[in-house]
Amino acid sequence: MDWRDTLKILVIVAAITLVGNLIGFKVNPMEAIPGMLVLLGIVISGLVLAKLIPVKLPSIVYISLIGIILTIPGFPGAAWFTAQANKVQFLALCTPVLAYAGIASGKDLDDFKKLGWRIIVVSAFVFIGTFIGSAVIAQLVLKLTGQI
Structure with missing residues (x-):
């Protein structure tokens, strides 16, 4: 581009x-x-x-x-x-x-179709891991700053 x-x-x-x-x-x-x-x-x-x-x-x-x-x-x-x-x-x-x-x-839908069901499993683990990681970091920061 x-x-x-x-x-x-x-x-x-x-x-x-x-x-x-x-x-x-x-x-x-x-x-x-x-x-x-x-x-x-x-x-x-x-x-x-x-x-x-x-x-x-x-x-x-x-x-x-x-x-x-x-x-x-x-x-x-x-x-x-x-x-x-x-x-x-x-x-x-x-x-x-x-x-x-x-x-x-x-425009990448054909590539996603080739990956099949595996991409759903991998995506779920990535989303869950990101959410848990963010929650842990937020919890630590809030505890260290005395907010909770």
């Missing part, structure tokens, strides 16, 4: 997110546009870094690092970045991303 296609998809996702933000959370799109632009900038920067840096890491690593660095308390502009990004609700952002993932995985 070339950069133009990637940018088109990102702009479409941003537009759908703004509509979802308005419908689901009653956030005026004009208020949320700066936050959406911040998020788009972070994503595009992360994608560029993933192409430029010779270490082969998934682009989500770079995107996450940029987002974390920009919102560290004390980082110049962190309060503004956080305030703008908070106007874009997470669930409004999930809807178009998950819809795109579903459409993209639809």
